[in-house]
Amino acid sequence: MTIANALAYMPGFGNDFETESLPGALPQGQNSPQRCAYGLYAEQLSGSPFTAPRGANERSWLYRIRPSVRHTGDFRPHDRPLWKTAPHVEPGVLSLGQRRWDPAPWPEEPTDFLSGMRTMTTTGDAATQVGMATHVYMLSADMVDDYFFNADAELMIVPQEGSLMIFTELGCIELSPLEIAILPRGMIFQVARAEGTERARGYVCENYGAKFTLPERGPIGANCLANPRDFKTPVAAFEDKETPCRIHVKWCGGFYVTDVGQSPLDVVAWHGNFAPYKYDLRTFSPVGAIGFDHPDPSIFTVLTAPSGEAGTANIDFVIFPPRWMVAEHSFRPPWYHRNIMSEFMGLIAGRYDAKEEGFVPGGISLHNMMMPHGPDASAFEKASTVELKPVKLSDTMAFMFETRFPQMLTGYAAGLTTLQPGYVRCWDGLERRFDGTPEGRWE
Numbered sequence: 001m002t003i004a005n006a007l008a009y010m011p012g013f014g015n016d017f018e019t020e021s022l023p024g025a026l027p028q029g030q031n032s033p034q035r036c037a038y039g040l041y042a043e044q045l046s047g048s049p050f051t052a053p054r055g056a057n058e059r060s061w062l063y064r065i066r067p068s069v070r071h072t073g074d075f076r077p078h079d080r081p082l083w084k085t086a087p088h089v090e091p092g093v094l095s096l097g098q099r100r101w102d103p104a105p106w107p108e109e110p111t112d113f114l115s116g117m118r119t120m121t122t123t124g125d126a127a128t129q130v131g132m133a134t135h136v137y138m139l140s141a142d143m144v145d146d147y148f149f150n151a152d153a154e155l156m157i158v159p160q161e162g163s164l165m166i167f168t169e170l171g172c173i174e175l176s177p178l179e180i181a182i183l184p185r186g187m188i189f190q191v192a193r194a195e196g197t198e199r200a201r202g203y204v205c206e207n208y209g210a211k212f213t214l215p216e217r218g219p220i221g222a223n224c225l226a227n228p229r230d231f232k233t234p235v236a237a238f239e240d241k242e243t244p245c246r247i248h249v250k251w252c253g254g255f256y257v258t259d260v261g262q263s264p265l266d267v268v269a270w271h272g273n274f275a276p277y278k279y280d281l282r283t284f285s286p287v288g289a290i291g292f293d294h295p296d297p298s299i300f301t302v303l304t305a306p307s308g309e310a311g312t313a314n315i316d317f318v319i320f321p322p323r324w325m326v327a328e329h330s331f332r333p334p335w336y337h338r339n340i341m342s343e344f345m346g347l348i349a350g351r352y353d354a355k356e357e358g359f360v361p362g363g364i365s366l367h368n369m370m371m372p373h374g375p376d377a378s379a380f381e382k383a384s385t386v387e388l389k390p391v392k393l394s395d396t397m398a399f400m401f402e403t404r405f406p407q408m409l410t411g412y413a414a415g416l417t418t419l420q421p422g423y424v425r426c427w428d429g430l431e432r433r434f435d436g437t438p439e440g441r442w443e
Contacts, residue, residue, distance in 0.1 A: 009232035019236040020269035047274035060272025071264035075256040085253030086122035102418040103362030110141040113191035121407035135204040142192035162200025171234025209314035212303040230283040239265040336374030350396035377429025
């Protein structure tokens with residue numbers, strides 16, 4: 001087995017990259033020469049229609065040991081009962097209301113990235129490329145001779161515990177908590193535990209729609225939020241392995257497997273802009289109120305997957321990182337609200353400032369469209385009476401997968417023993433405080 005340039009990265013978001021594991025493997029001045037160097041095959045991987053506008057056109061040229069047609073054979077169905085795809089509505093499962101979970105229990109049997117995937121919510125329709133699904137993954141084993149690609153969606157992987165080694169067709173990504181990775185639709189990859197990791201868990205967003213991109217900054221201008229230079233794309237790396245392997249495929253919600261005689265991760269060189277990447281959430285440069293009032297959470301958007309309606313996302317990926325709170329005569333935590341967007345929230349580390357208790361790292365909350373939510377009673381009391389001096393929120397990282405569609409719970413999510421049945425009670429202490437007297441006006 002040969003793995004070249006295993007862990008090196010190229011900076012930039014949406015750049016047109018070029019990289020090679022062997023000198024001269026990448027053709028110059030053309031994409032498809034009559035004979036490629038080293039006896040390689042030229043192949044294009046398209047992430048958009050050929051006729052997409054130049055700014056939206058995505059493709060990469062791969063130079064590989066075998067063309068990918070040799071990495072497929074006869075497909076046979078393969079059951080993955082805990083990985084669901086939209087449209088998916090289970091009878092008797094109520095998605096209406098506010099929900100919160102402690103971390104999902106670890107499987108008793110060894111699980112790899114695929115068998116350890118558990119779907120929490122789905123929405124939209126994968127076949128028409130709209131909507132999303134949310135998952136948790138828990139793994140204690142590596143994919144050794146197994147590889148996977150998802151024809152339905154691109155994947156965002158958000159580790160919460162333990163580090164991963166993700167070997168894609170275009171290179172290797174080491175991924176740890178407080179980082180995310182994006183794996184493009186159709187990209188073949190394999191997941192193993194990074195050195196020193198016994199088991200790992202985290203969250204996955206399966207994006208059926210338009211790919212994630214950077215949000216427009218508007219009046220914020222040219223800097224801050226997620227800066228393009230902090231996104232890292234791996235350099236070329238290839239696996240030269242001539243042993244029986246299995247390629248697993250997710251296609252239109254079904255799972256299939258095919259047997260091949262070699263590793264499909266055999267791309268020696270490539271160039272283009274359709275590629276995997278990772279991003280360190282600690283490099284997000286937040287902006288906020290430096291006078292008064294709490295700004296909208298949209299200022300914490302790292303990536304967005306746009307819909308056909310301007311300003312209304314198929315998915316927004318939003319984080320709540322460490323930051324200073326300095327607003328004067330203002331209620332500083334997130335305010336109470338009802339939202340046309342549906343919010344799936346996870347906690348990677350620390351504590352979320354709107355919840356004093358009950359929301360722990362590895363946990364999940366779901367506030368579906370138009371469901372009221374906000375600080376619990378103790379957080380409200382604390383924020384209403386605390387001395388308003390500059391405060392640094394440290395050692396925290398929460399995130400949201402937010403979508404314009406209602407998120408439908410799976411039977412797995414609804415039946416988890418870690419579902420908190422009394423979550424809605426966290427607001428019971430918000431008693432009537434109204435005093436209509438002149439004295440009450442100045443309380």
